[in-house]
Amino acid sequence: MSHYAEVLKEQRAIDALLADGYRITRISEDMDGSAVSFAKAAPSDERAELQLLTADARKYVVTLLFARMRAGGVGLCAWFAESLVSRKGGSGHRPSE
Known part of the structure; x- marks a missing residue:
């Protein structure tokens, strides 16, 4: 598969999840690439x-994340704090922006 086809396949997978109501909750980098976690809002929690x-x-996924934060008026620290709280089930330290 060509590089372009691989990129397009990954971008379409991202777009499909976002179109289905998922949102990006976590991105972790390692030597094999990026693991991007998505979740649907409650009550489904898929x-x-x-x-x-x-x-x-x-x-591409980071650009989408920043665009969402900018459109919603959410700073990076607030988004990070929100993701920490959601992973800890509603508790956790919320850093100031």
């Missing part, structure tokens, strides 16, 4: 995870 192998797809 979860999904994608392993992004191409650098272009990793840039």
Whole structure:
């Protein structure tokens, strides 16, 4: 598969999850790429995870994340604090922006 086809496949998988009501909850980097965790809002609490192998797809998901934060007026610290609280089940330290 060509590099372009791999990038397009990963971008379409991201777009499909977002279109289905999932939101990005976590991104972790390692030597194999990025593991991107998605979750649907309550009451369903369905979860999904994608392993992004191409650098272009990793840039794409981060660009989408920043666009969502900018559109919602949410700063990076607030988004990070929200993700910490949601992972700890409603408790946790909320850093100031």
